[in-house]
Amino acid sequence: MVTALPPVRGRLTEGAALAPLVWFKAGGNAEWLFEPKDADDLSAFLAALDPAVPVMALGLGSNLIVRDGGVPGVVVRLGKAFAQVQRLDDVTLRCGGGASGILVSSTARDAGIGGVEFLRSIPGTVGGFVRMNGGAYGREVKDVLVEADVVLRSGERVTLGLADLGYTYRHSALAEGAVVVSATFRGMPAEPAVVQAEMDRIAEAREASQPLRSKTGGSTFKNPDGHKAWALVDAAGCRGLRRGDAQVSEKHCNFLLNLGSASSADIEGLGEEVRDKVKAQSGVTLEWEIQRVGVTA
Numbered sequence: 001m002v003t004a005l006p007p008v009r010g011r012l013t014e015g016a017a018l019a020p021l022v023w024f025k026a027g028g029n030a031e032w033l034f035e036p037k038d039a040d041d042l043s044a045f046l047a048a049l050d051p052a053v054p055v056m057a058l059g060l061g062s063n064l065i066v067r068d069g070g071v072p073g074v075v076v077r078l079g080k081a082f083a084q085v086q087r088l089d090d091v092t093l094r095c096g097g098g099a100s101g102i103l104v105s106s107t108a109r110d111a112g113i114g115g116v117e118f119l120r121s122i123p124g125t126v127g128g129f130v131r132m133n134g135g136a137y138g139r140e141v142k143d144v145l146v147e148a149d150v151v152l153r154s155g156e157r158v159t160l161g162l163a164d165l166g167y168t169y170r171h172s173a174l175a176e177g178a179v180v181v182s183a184t185f186r187g188m189p190a191e192p193a194v195v196q197a198e199m200d201r202i203a204e205a206r207e208a209s210q211p212l213r214s215k216t217g218g219s220t221f222k223n224p225d226g227h228k229a230w231a232l233v234d235a236a237g238c239r240g241l242r243r244g245d246a247q248v249s250e251k252h253c254n255f256l257l258n259l260g261s262a263s264s265a266d267i268e269g270l271g272e273e274v275r276d277k278v279k280a281q282s283g284v285t286l287e288w289e290i291q292r293v294g295v296t297a
Helices: 038-048 101-108 115-123 126-132 192-210 230-236 266-280
Strands: 012-019 028-036 055-058 064-066 071-077 085-089 092-096 145-151 157-161 179-184 217-218 247-248 253-256 291-293
Touching: 038 145, 038 179, 055 126, 055 179, 064 085, 071 145, 085 101, 092 101, 101 115, 101 126, 101 192, 115 192, 126 179, 230 266, 247 266
Parallel strands: 028 071, 055 071, 064 291
Antiparallel strands: 012 028, 085 092, 092 179, 145 157, 145 179, 217 253, 247 253
8 A cells, every 4th residue: 555645736636536537447556546737757756766666657548457456556647748749850750658659650641650550550659659659551550760868667768779778669668657748759751642542541450350449458469470369360260259259359459348337357258368368379479468456456
């Protein structure tokens, strides 16, 4: 139990419901939810917070299962103050950690910057992209990132270059409890109409292949070397598989869905069942891409 918390200029909420803040619309509460006023507020809070208290950053909640027992410690959610995107020069943008992929790509389009259109297709915020090396349609964050401004769990503010983040597929070396407050992306000169056309192409491809209008968590499993996760799931007979109100999407079987009132235990349990069936059918062990946090009920 966290009893004493440092003073803040932003907002602290005890026992905040997280289900409304995540795409699956399931899961327990945060012991504390902190929405900092600015980076200085976040830094001062973390510096004064007992080092034993766990800290987790929450973006749009798209790539996340919050377990039904909730999340102990402090969940940090970056609000509008962290959702700004500004042009630095002809090909470079500085993006707040709370900015969405759609905002980044559309700002880039208006500035005549190409190369970041793929961010249009990733449901999430800059902070999550940077932590996960988010990617789609042949591009990854490591292809466009110059540096990231990060508040460490200790409250120290550091600027990390691309090499410091140790990127691999859907993974970075960013320390636990660290919060990305902004990132600098570099693209290339491009006509706004050309950028918009590529954004439209990506949007249409997603609409055609993914269950975008459902309560889902996005891509569930990482693609193993030499395989597509969805194809392995399909070959194991898991398309449409259900556990309670949790279902493997029939449209794209690397997506799990909450059809109504699924618990997080239903959703995670279904994912583990899929992993077992794929292992038995193909010998391949699927790795979760979705983050699973908190404690079971």
